[in-house]
Amino acid sequence: MLVLGRSQVESLLSTDALIDALASAMADLSAGRASMPDRVAARVADRDGFLAAMPGFLPSARVLMTKLVSLFPHNDGTPLPTHQALIVVFDPDTGEPAALLDGTAITAARTGAGSALSARLLARPDARVLAVLGTGVQARSHARAICRVRPIRQIRVAGRDPAKAAALAEELSTVLEADVLAVSGYAEALDGADIAAATTHAVEPVIRRPWLTPGVHITSVGFNPAGREIDDATIAGALVCVESRQAVLSPDFGGSNDLLAPIRDGLITAGHVHAELGELVNGSKPGRTAPDQITLYKSVGVAVQDAAAAALVLAAARERSVGEDITLD
Template sequence: MAFDPDTGEPAALLDGRAITAARTGACSALSARLLAREDATVLAVLGTGVQARSHARAICRVRPIREIRIAGRDPAKAAVLAEELSAALEGDVRAVSSYAEALDGADIAAATTHAVEPVIRRSWLTPGVHITSVGYNPAGREVDDATVIEALVCVESRQAVLAPFPAGSNDLLMPIRGGLITADHVHAELGELIAGHRAGRTTPDQITLYKSVGVAAQDAAATALVLASAREQSIGEEITLR
């Protein structure tokens, strides 16, 4: 539900799942635009759900992706997603049998899982890869310690990602609790990269990691864009509340 910020009146009822998927994929694509190598052509998509779909579509808008590899717990779902994306995106889209196979040689990796054990492992990564990790499971994490330690880590919000369990990110909180890194290991927020207050990638072989936990301001901004577009195009049904 969206409300008019001036009056508090209900302004629209929207499908929040679609908006969350779009804005999450868009922020990951922004991280790729800011941090991935310019010549990145191979994308690994880990997961087969709504976020996997939105990430594949969004990241292809910011880098010249020519190959997409999809891996998930269910090979049948990975095959269905590969067929769906093949019809919508250019390049070679195919399902592979494992996360390791998807990551081998990938320039960008989009982790969109509910994994307990890491699906991003340092030994599976190619130098120079950019990783986006948006999955969440209170019992586990998507990215292993070795990757976090080595990577240039960027986030939406330090406050959000480092919030006490269960609100923050286990991917960062676990190695912090283990004494492997400190909170200062978070290099930058996306806003700091955009504003030029912090530098992004410095070498072609550098591993970069964007960890997302989602912040409400992004949902509000995305909703405002959807409402503005709907009004311009006269989309939707007007309802009078009595």
């Protein structure tokens, strides 16, 4: 069995290749070609955390895998990430365990790449100003990935801690060609932004309709069991796209409060979800229809994305003879 640690996974995973691979994976999911049951989780109530299992089979990539991922939001602000994960890949012909991969790096990369795919499908082609809300791992991933699909010239970083926002802006300015600056708050970051990437564990919405410019594309990946990132007015007025209707609207576990709460309150119905990313990729649903239309991609993360990323990592590892081989007794 091949074992790959975090630094190895990061060095083997190409963002451009991942965005393309996710397009194929999402099309497979929407067409019913992939197998992806609902995730299950054990909750740790006193820490507002959970440990989830996310199995999936992506036939087009010949990947059978499961991810074990913990989400502990109180890790925010500590040396530990809020999301930590392992991925086990199995031989799809025999069921034999074939590889053990660091899933924390894959989760960060595929989530940002998924948002970049949504921007490629929904953001205006001339989008140049990106607002990044949050200062953690996903903020970094999103800034890097979205710059691969749109001609971003300015990035505004906002978070709860101004010092962290300033540090992230300085870090990103060394690796991206855009002008990166820290701003004082979410409203300032969103004012005039063409794309907004919400990557927080917010209790109260960080995306509010009065702060938005017509035509903005929003990506929202944050999760907080007691909160939400997006206000009702934005949800109601946006063209809403998701990875999977079943996943995002799940009332039991893993669904999005950003959509479930306004459905519960009667502000929208489940039919307000316009499309899955895979339906945009395969052309069965239209995307943006007007320059001033507000579009929204709400992500909860799905296993086929991890499978697509794992396939790329394993192919690159085998090509470069990277990783440690171990034998299971």
